[in-house]
Amino acid sequence: MVKYELLNFNVRGNHEGSLVALESSKNIPFDIKRVYYIWGNKNDVVRGKHAHRKLEQVIICTSGSCDFILDNGTERTTVHLNSPSQGLYIKSNIWREFTNFSSDCVVMVLASEHYDEKDYIRDYKTFVNEIKSAKTYNVNVR
Numbered sequence: 001m002v003k004y005e006l007l008n009f010n011v012r013g014n015h016e017g018s019l020v021a022l023e024s025s026k027n028i029p030f031d032i033k034r035v036y037y038i039w040g041n042k043n044d045v046v047r048g049k050h051a052h053r054k055l056e057q058v059i060i061c062t063s064g065s066c067d068f069i070l071d072n073g074t075e076r077t078t079v080h081l082n083s084p085s086q087g088l089y090i091k092s093n094i095w096r097e098f099t100n101f102s103s104d105c106v107v108m109v110l111a112s113e114h115y116d117e118k119d120y121i122r123d124y125k126t127f128v129n130e131i132k133s134a135k136t137y138n139v140n141v142r
C-alpha cells in the first residue's frame, strides 16, 4: 500500500465565506520551512516525476482540481485533490507525478525543508534501487 494521509482542515466559515488556518506542528505535522505554489498548467501536462530523500510536504489544491499519482516503487495510487480544506501529506521516498489540471487549478505546497536539489531523485530506476537498498539495509540491521 502506498503511504499517504489526507488531512481534513477545520473550516471557519459563514455565509460570507470560508477560512482555513495552517499552523506548524499543529494541523501541519512538521515545522514549515518553505511554501510554494503552482498554477497555469495545461490539463494534460505531467509535473513532478521525482521523489524526495528527506522532504515531507502537505499539498493543497486551493482552487480547482488535479490528480496526484503516488508510487512507492512497487505500487501506484491516484489521489484526486479538489478542496482547499484538504491536504495531501506525503513523507519521503514516494515518487509523485501530478496532472489532469483544471484551468483554475492552484496547488499550494508546504514543505518541511528549504529547497535542495540534492534531495531530489529525478530518475525512476535510481528511485527503485534506493528503495530496494534501504529495505535490504533495514532487514540486515534487525
Ligand code: T46
Binding pocket: 034, 036, 038, 047, 048, 049, 057, 059, 096, 109, 115
Ligand atoms: C514536488 C511537487 C509537488 C525552486 O527554485 N525552488 C523551489 O522551492 C521549488 C519547488 C522549485 N524550484 C525550481 C526548480 C526547477 O527549476 O523551480 C523549477 C521547477 O521545479 P520542479 O520541476 O521540481 O517542479 P514540479 O512541479 O515538478 O515539482 C514541485 C516540487 O519541486 C516538488 O518538490 O513535490 O512540486
